[in-house]
Amino acid sequence: MTDPAAPNIPVVRVGVSGLPNLTDSMTIGGAYVLVAETPSARFPLLAASLSSALEQGLPCTVIVPANPEQFIQRIDSFVPLDAVTLIANKSLQLFVMQNEFSKAMFRFGADAFAEEMEEFGIPENSYLIFDQADELLSLHDISLALEQISVLGKWFAQRRITALLVFSRVTEANAGTINAIMDNLSGIARLGGDKDGLELTFDYWQSPEGAIAARHYILLTDELGLYQASTKSTPLELVSESEPSSRTDAPDTASARVFYMDPDLGSLAKLTPGGWQYADTLIGMMHASRNLPTATCILSFQHDTNLRQLAEAIHTLRLTLGRKALLVVQEKGASLRYQNEALLLRLGVNLVIHRDVPTSRLTLLLESIRGQVFNRNVDINFEAALASVVPTMLRGYLMPTHFVREVETIFKRSATLDIPCALIIGTPLPDTPMEDLLGNIALSRPGDLSTASESECFIFLNACPQSVLLATVERIVHGAIDTVFADVKFLVHRDEINTELAAMTRSAALGSVPDYTEISRTWVAALPATGSSVPNVQQPTPSHVYLDKLSTAPMGNGVSATTAPAPTSPRSDVSDLRYIPPESPHVLTDGEWTREEATSTNAKPDTLGQATSFGRHSAPRAKRSSIARPQSPHGSEATEGTSFLGVNIRH
Structure with a gap:
């Protein structure tokens, strides 16, 4: 599968068998968060997702806090990976965070971290997994966390890097921050267990085929230990006690009634089982679907669509048909603005189908939401909600x-x-x-x-x-x-x-x-269509050290792995990385790597061998605003060496 917006680039998969495309796929360049409420349960999902991307030929990057050999071993226990070959041919890159990474992120900003990732040659059109990303964002400070995710999300989007940030230590105190950064993300999912077993919940998720919210799946395991999504409904999807029935079984597809407003769907209706009926107006849609609590209504949004009438029809349909009805909005030659899409999802829509999705995929999308129960409260002041987006x-x-x-x-x-x-x-x-x-x-x-x-x-x-x-x-x-x-x-x-x-x-x-x-x-x-009279000035590139790039696969069992040191100049290509033996003196000019800094107190040993920290001379981070911007490495204040992520070197 590919993204309609970039048909030559494979789409990254979540890695759970049985999930519909709406929740199993990610948009290219999107930033997604997986909250692993049961931390150990994340490995089967990450293994399947990483393996799927590699099989499609998508370059992959993994960032871990420590012990990369342990991460590879856990992944390999579910899906065998030839890590040595993958790293050698640059299909897979591994990076390790350095000591006090969170302090470095606070002081120098996410913009400097993005610059460093670019220096290390993390490729465009690729997939990045940041495991245990709890230190990547300052979840204790909502304002700072918003700065950080905004800068990182912009960098991912510009380079078309699909990023999955995995949080494993989120507490109730951080829940508000996670919700606050949702506007900067393409999706948030939660992986945790309850009395019914392991559950995957999608708070909000954007895919190449549309956007969904509040979707829940029970996870089962296959013979390899990988996850399969069960169609069993979760307790959050149960109908409220005030409704006549609490059954959540999906209606039989052949007997389901589908009402549509786009006349171009007529040919599809003839080829699809079930009773499809055309309604040329919103009033006709509401009249035809009355007294059918399991009806599927496909409404159209076009250039000449009146937003108020569409929103009112959706709200009325949800209130009259109940929670089991499926309400879908299909973009037709026009796209909903962000606030308008949020309004429709709040008033009762199950799914918004983007304008780029071909009609041939419509039946699969409908099947993917079959049996879903709308669980958001629609008892809302309609006029106030509409005024929010006008x-x-x-x-x-x-x-x-x-x-x-x-x-x-x-x-x-x-x-x-x-x-x-x-x-x-x-x-x-x-x-x-x-x-x-x-x-x-x-x-x-x-x-x-x-x-x-x-x-x-x-x-x-x-x-x-x-x-x-x-x-x-x-x-x-x-x-x-x-x-x-x-x-x-x-x-x-x-x-x-x-x-x-x-x-x-x-x-x-x-x-x-x-x-x-x-x-x-x-x-x-008099403004010209493009261009600016303001001269284009090259932005300075921060020169902080965040990442430790492994040049060979971590083998474990006491066998250390070699690493390539960071680039010697900003934005140098990954092929320019040079190995510096720890025993040889190496003193470079100001602004380059210095061998003396390898003896700093930031050096740390780990299971991969002696870890040596190389630092760069950099200016302290300037006073931050609500959105971080790259700071010049040549400030007026005194500079000092700083190390963010160590460089592991095999002796």
């Missing part, structure tokens, strides 16, 4: 006081569904007048606003998930952020944004504020 009709530049009023109005409207918003505060480069900067900002969506003080530019983005925030801003300002702003802050929490709005209101009350209305209009009208 922005103000204004867009573009506003005077500061008007800007504040409009943002506050949007906040009030979007409170019901907690639609994500962001405020970007940037200081222009010294040689860029504020008029030029405002004129270069292209805002086309209602609810996206801008304003400015004498020294700072403010951009408010409504319903913008953090996973695409940086890319969206760079598109709006027609250039990389560091080529447009001398300094920039990203605020994604409403209390932080409200603080800035209050400060803006006080400044406006104390004195005159500049009015760029006419200048902004003139520049927007």
Whole structure:
């Protein structure tokens, strides 16, 4: 199977036999989280997923906290891997975290870690598994965790790396953070056990064929110890006591009634078992499906679809048909915005089928959700929910006081569904007048606003998930952020944004504020389709050490494995990695690797042999904002050597 958006790249599988494509596949470049509530239960899933990717010819990278030989042995016990050959031909790369990795992530930021992964040559169009990724994100600090996952998610998406981050030590205290970062992820799944056995729960999951939420599966094991998904319903899927029946058995496919609005599905209806009936309007759909609690309704979303009417029809169908009915929205020549998709899923939709999914796969998608019971509470104020996704009709530049009023109005409207918003505060480069900067900002969506003080530019983005925030801003300002702003802050929490709005209101009350209305209009009208008048400046590359790359497979049983040291210059190709014998003196110029640093206290032994830590001279991390940005390695503060991940060298 391939992603319709990238037909030449294999799709990564979760690794559980019997799962439908909607939950078994991952979108290319997506960041996914697996919370292993039963940590030891993760290995069969990781083994099957890794093996499937390797069999499809997809380059794979695995990052582990320690003892890579133990990880390979556990994987090999389920699916035999020729690790020596795979590492030799670069189909598989293994990296080991260094001491105090979490402290390094806090001090230098996720952006520097992403740069280091790129230095080590983690390939594009590949699969990355980060096992025990609990130290990758600062789960005790929601704001910092949001920064980190936003930067990493952007890097994965740019390089089309599908990433699976496995957390094995998540506590109840961290649950709020995991939920908070969901907007930056393509999916979250939980693996744990209860009285019915092992269970895999998908809180939210995006696949090449659509998005689903709240899906639960009981896991069984086959003769190899790998997982198989059972069709047995979990307790979360049971119908509430207020409903007439609590049976969750799926209806027989042949007798199921399917109602559809897309006339192009007529040919498919003739070839598919069951009673398919065409309904040309939403009213017709609701009338035809009445009194059929197990009906399947396929509604269409097109360019001319009225969102309010579609949402109202979905909410009415869910309330009248009950939890067993299957409600599907098929995108037809148009795509739902993020907030609109969230609204429909909240009001009762089981599945949104993306516009790129061919019609021939529709029956398989319907079969994959057959028997599902909708378990979210739909007793919601419809008008309030709809208002959450309907922005103000204004867009573009506003005077500061008007800007504040409009943002506050949007906040009030979007409170019901907690639609994500962001405020970007940037200081222009010294040689860029504020008029030029405002004129270069292209805002086309209602609810996206801008304003400015004498020294700072403010951009408010409504319903913008953090996973695409940086890319969206760079598109709006027609250039990389560091080529447009001398300094920039990203605020994604409403209390932080409200603080800035209050400060803006006080400044406006104390004195005159500049009015760029006419200048902004003139520049927007003359704005070219592409390009920017701001010169493109190469961003500096951090030079911190995070990863230890194994050059041969860990063998275990006391046999150590050799490793290749990190690159000697930023962004050098993996083929440039050189082995430095520990006994030979090697003193390089400033900014390169130094042999003396190998004797630092960060050096640590492990089961692979003597671990030697090499450090780089780097500037301390600058004060962070809500979204981390690459910091220059040549700061004004005193530098010091730092080690994040050791380099294992066989003596």
